[in-house]
Amino acid sequence: MSAHSLSLGRILRFAILTLGALIFLAPYIFMISTAGKAQSEIFSSSLTLIPEQWSYVENFTKALSRVSMLTLLLNGVIVCAMIFVVQVVVAIPCAYAMAKLKFRAARLMMVLVMLGLLVPIHATALPLYVAFDRLAVLNSYTALVAPFSISVFAIFLFLQFFRALPDDLIQAARLDGMSEIGIVARVVVPNAWPAITAFAIFSVVAHWNDLFWPLVVVSNQDYATPPLGLLFFRAAEAGDDYGALMAATLIITLPLVAAFLIAQKRFVEGITMTGLKG
């Protein structure tokens, strides 16, 4: 009897998840469908998902030829990787200090972190732009990466996770002769993989898709990141070239999805605090 109700629950769960997935996927379904339609087919009074005349090749060719997609993607990878590495290297020790060390400035830091979370880049873009111009670093990877070298989001996220690590674990590491940096690298980081993975996902997604900042600091197309490429398919006043736009969007989004598929395994291997008693 209980086995029966169990499977009923499972069917229900599966059904809910599938339904939700459909709803969440809907925009993508339309996107994929649109990417395969000829321009005249996109807007019509009847709703069809399957293109009447398959224009995938055409749209994708357009997407790839109109802009140098390879440069864009490469720039995206370089910028995202640089940003992520710096963010993690900077944020993790800081979050560790705030979470596990007696640190009187921790409270002040907390205020700063909150402030940092709230300050929109739109607001500080101008002063930063002026400063970067004075330093003559506009149109460079430095300009693209520097403002994001500090991620208050990362500090905040890691702080919450590190606080949940048992003190005994860290103290055992101290007794084993690890320096505080060593503890961060060898004990804290391996046990906070889910958090770091989550952050990696967010950081990469955010900066891969960021349109605002690259537009501000990059005028040389050699440093353009993927979303800048999308501009070439947009003609706000006169209507966009939707098919090519969707195709280009798909091309840009695909690497992210692939990266997520790899990263999400980390959630499965979540570490539970089994080395401890209590």
Added chain:
Amino acid sequence: ETVLTVHYPMPGFFKDVMDTISKKFMEENPGIKITFANPSATYEEGIQTIMRQAGTAEMPDVTFIGLNRLRMVNERDIPVDLGPFIAKDGNMTEQGFSENILKLAQVGGKQVGLAFATSNPIMYYNADLVRKADGDPDNPPKTWDEVIALGGKIKALGDGVEGIDFRWQGDDWMFSALLFGAGGHMLNEDETKVAFNGPEGLKAIEVLDRMVKEGGLPVLTKQAGEQAFVAGKIGFAFQTTGALRNTIKNVGGKFDLRTAAIPLIDPVNGKLPTGGNAVVILTRDAEKQEAAWKFAKFAAGPYGASVVVPGTGYVPNNELAAKSPEYLANFYKENPLFRAGLEQMPRMIPWYAFPGTNGVKVTQTIVENLSRVVEQSATPEEALNDAAAEVESLLPRS
């Protein structure tokens, strides 16, 4: 070799045009090299970019700025005065730049640029729907009354079909079309008082109100209206001729697309605002300025127009281009849809730009009050008076 950095907005629209023009230009002027800066998505973003970059090493040498923003840019002393170059050339009319055309890109008498791609508002219509509603597609409505009546009939067809889409969102351009079409003005002569709340203005806004009440004008966002029209769900669409090429592509063979002149409240004295952009020279380097002037004339000249017009729907801002068979004469013969805009060219006057620091905000205020009419949350009088009062307060106090 002189290298010119050129910046332009709306790359989805202008990229091919720019590529073609610059290629040809470099062929003809081997000493000058054109490179493109990262384009901006919209006119607004383009201006922001320029404003930010003004005075920095990043500033491009040449850019393209929306006609209604020339005044603002000029107030900040960003564009180079082209007057001396014109004087030096001395034969602008011969090159196809008539006085009228030069005026489009003048601010307070100063030549801040050359109109590059210009547009005026026209009427698009779905001949199939017109036919269904017992209208004659070959003889489209000439007055707003006719439009509204036919629009009402089309809406009555049902099946989610709407009568009219009128591009009132975004800026005051289409309101200007109604206002100027009634012979009205935005401000008085010395730009100290609001003038759009006079009888012309009232007529203009009443037309909009009636379109909603009787003509089947739904509340749609800009994109939604456009999409519904190309999907064949709307009878009439009033918007820039610049969107023509795209509309043709989007419609494909779905229905019989036609264009016609936009009705004027005052068919005699009515004028139409000019949309589009002007090529503006930014560089302060004398040598570059020379090259830039060459490029500006080339882009705004007949060759430029012959590239811009077919690819977009803009009207030629160069008189040579329109008439010369070398350029566009044949094109117009073969593409009647493009003729509506061309024929309205004599009525084109500059798109009015408000003075003072709140210039842009003023247009927003007008749009917001229009939306109250479209949503029918205010009567035309209320909306107009509120708009007038608000705009009044935004004008520079002198």
Added chain:
Amino acid sequence: MSILALRNIAKSFGGNAILKGVSLEAEEGEFIALVGPSGCGKSTLLRIIAGLDHADGGEIVISGREVSSVAAADRNVAMVFQSYALYPHLTAGQNVAVPLAMRRLTAVQRFPFIGNLLPGQRQIRADIQRQVKEMAASLKIDHLLDRKPGQMSGGQRQRVALARAMVRHPSVFLMDEPLSNLDANLRVHARGEIVELHRRAVVPTLYVTHDQSEALSMADRVAVMIGGTLLQLAPPQEIYDDPAHIDVARFLGQPRINVVETRMDASGVVRFGALTLAVENSAQRDAAVMLGVRPEFVRLNGNPNGTLKARVERTEFLGSEVIVHMRLDAIGEAIVAKVTPVEASVLSDGMPLSVEIEPDRAMLFAMTGERLQARTVAVAPTLEKAHG
């Protein structure tokens, strides 16, 4: 010279004084067992010595250096945590190797990938591996070296934690109940390994345990901590035979020492059953005192007419011995005796008998708990014994 000295260590948690001035000195290579009731502050004391907690007051000297301001990592102490505190993401082998790698490899050599390319490190790594294997073999966890903590049993984890501490060469060993989850044989074996290591390393060791036989058999001296103070610090035999305080006597010895309240007369003499004890120079005369006798010194007499009549309440079988719970007829107090299974075999619940207390084995304590040194003056003639 003492290698480890604690002076007046005090610690409170939110107003509760847990340690109230604990002082202790350990000589080079001395093995001190720290015992005390659960929650008395043993782990806290170890943590303070290791530098993981700050004392509210007092001094800690390790190898002649005052270390209060020295970081835990620099004190060079090895500790077995009561909670094991294994690194959950590392295998048992890696867990054990950590302290070695930390001390023997430079930061650069420990660096992933790059470190592996440096000269010399390969030799050291191999050496570390060997040491880990040896240690693991001696604690019988060599077959577990590739498992993560989550895949091990409680006792296995505990041994890994022990191995991680023992593999090092610290200045001080601190062990917090390192064998509590092991079975008796393994415990005896591990005890042997610890003692052996300790003998070789000649490092002072502070060993917390709840197992008395562990404390008594392993330690050079036993420290009994009760109520936040060290009540006695003495060699095992002394602490067992000659406790300084009734709490110490009560705490050590299984089953617990029998204590009965009785009176000391004005001349300083205490009489109980057949026993007469005299206390000299005591401040407390004509006062209540406590008389303590360990169960193994309580003899049973089958004749139910001795001086101390009692009745068997129940017997408890412990394998090699039997605990007899009785109640004294006269004063209604419970009394416990430890006898051999053979002696116990004739007993039955409710059976009346007499008990005798071995002369010279009774101890006297003041009501405040302090020991009163007493001399057995006379023993009344006993009846013949019931069993051989």
Added chain:
Amino acid sequence: MSILALRNIAKSFGGNAILKGVSLEAEEGEFIALVGPSGCGKSTLLRIIAGLDHADGGEIVISGREVSSVAAADRNVAMVFQSYALYPHLTAGQNVAVPLAMRRLTAVQRFPFIGNLLPGQRQIRADIQRQVKEMAASLKIDHLLDRKPGQMSGGQRQRVALARAMVRHPSVFLMDEPLSNLDANLRVHARGEIVELHRRAVVPTLYVTHDQSEALSMADRVAVMIGGTLLQLAPPQEIYDDPAHIDVARFLGQPRINVVETRMDASGVVRFGALTLAVENSAQRDAAVMLGVRPEFVRLNGNPNGTLKARVERTEFLGSEVIVHMRLDAIGEAIVAKVTPVEASVLSDGMPLSVEIEPDRAMLFAMTGERLQARTVAVAPTLEKAHG
């Protein structure tokens, strides 16, 4: 009717067979101690019974119902986890109250805010509070009820975990080393509480312990599990005096039983020292056998010229008794005796002496480990004893 029955439970972890078909039946109110070496699968077995792990094969019957497909929450078992598994965010009191609240309050009543408004729940809550307080008092943790696990000592946490299990009225009690972190007195006290509760509740109890005296004194029957199988399940005295397997004999008894290899002649007779044992109906004649004698049955003889000459290697003081480690001259094997401190006081390391084995106390085992039933045939005359 058996309340708890295990039939042929098997479990492997990644190819390692941990449980190889364990069967066991517990009667109503029976207290079974489960002992075995560390890592032998005791915790695993308890987890399987509780429904927290799935067995690879076998049946579990609780109160006549096959529960393999019943969720843990519905099996109504109470368990003390070896790792405590306290809810870190709840205070001790709340931890203990959880199982009561879960069973006695409905889902709606437990709902925050709303639940508090429902009729009847206030009474139940008060009742739960009372029960928690009582339980806490009996385990001496009443002063800790407002602390969170992080603020408690190891032993205190363990008692909270114990209280959480004991406060309920389950169908089965499962306890995984519930007293390992307690000091001797507290342990004895807690033992008493558990036995008392068990008597009142009349619920079968499976009790894992590494403390032999615990197993032997508390249990109705002791189950010895070694190498994934139950080697013997019998009452304490039987399992101690009459082990069915050499591993059982070796596992129980502190210090470990002395085992020497010797030979059985063709007539089934084994001679060792002054001892002659005869085995009847044995399949193994003229073969090597093992002779086992518990240390408490090894007597010391001060005369170094007895049949079994030996030399003292070291002595180990355990308070009420002393362990004497010796080596037999003849065969070089170690032999251990347990004597009183008085007997031990005359011994010194290296001293030669003789040992004697108490007649009827020697056991024989086949080389495979099985017990061989033997009868003492004759004892050679012994020399007079050296001490009392």
Added chain:
Amino acid sequence: MASIAMDMPIVAADRREARIAWLLAAPAITLLFLFILLPTLAVIVLGFTDFELGYGGFRFVGFENYAELIGDRTFRRSLWNTAVYTAIVTPVSMVLALAIALLIEAETRAKAFFRTVYFLPVASLLVAMATVWQFLFHPTIGPINTFLAEFGIAGPNWLGASGTVLYGLSIIGIWQSVGFNMVLFLAGLTAIPRELYAAAEVDGARSWLDRFRLVTWPMLGPTTLFVTTISIINSVKVFETVKTLTEGGPNKASEVLLFTIYQEGFVYLRVGYASAMTVFFLAILVVLMFLQYRVLDRKVHYA
């Protein structure tokens, strides 16, 4: 005297720990200072000027901008709209995210698939996805209203009408943030010791809900606090959808804070005024967030 002497080493030890902490935090503090604090200070200074983009100089005008702010209807409207948007998006997206995270964790099959699907909106390029949403929400030819029409429901004019535009935007906001929050919850879930679930089961936490309330929810405390904070902040910072889809309209019905600031600063080019707005907006939020954090942090259990 003696007690002072005794305290000394402890103080020293604390000081050493603090020094290490400073050292570890130093890069972060430096960068924080450079890229957040300094520019913010610049914004505060700008808030007291009449700086306009494109003009070289500016004038200090004291609190003039702030005075204007108080009477600014648009700003008030956008405060209100932002509050409404946040009040819808934050709770809904959090509850949905937690539910989905739990469902996915409980599911045995197709975990990776579901995780990816629900995460997809996060990975999407909003400027591009906005156009898709715009189409989905199209009042006449949009799939949503077409679908509703199947059931005889006349779908609303989602993004076109001032009455529904905020809800339309909220739906997009929820769609985007559910995956974000879900990833955080998934990460939080992995950190819960399995042993606690075992204890809960044995204690009779029969239903899924019981186990959730007894173990999951409290142990997720730090994660939830984090997600709440971040969700609120992200909702308050809604911008791109408004910019690409509605431009704040119709008639300011979807005017939100960041859009208003953007509009003032970058479209009207009144950087001084926009800066004052930003400062005001930050001040409100910092106070709010800090209060929220103080209150909730106390209820959250760490380790």
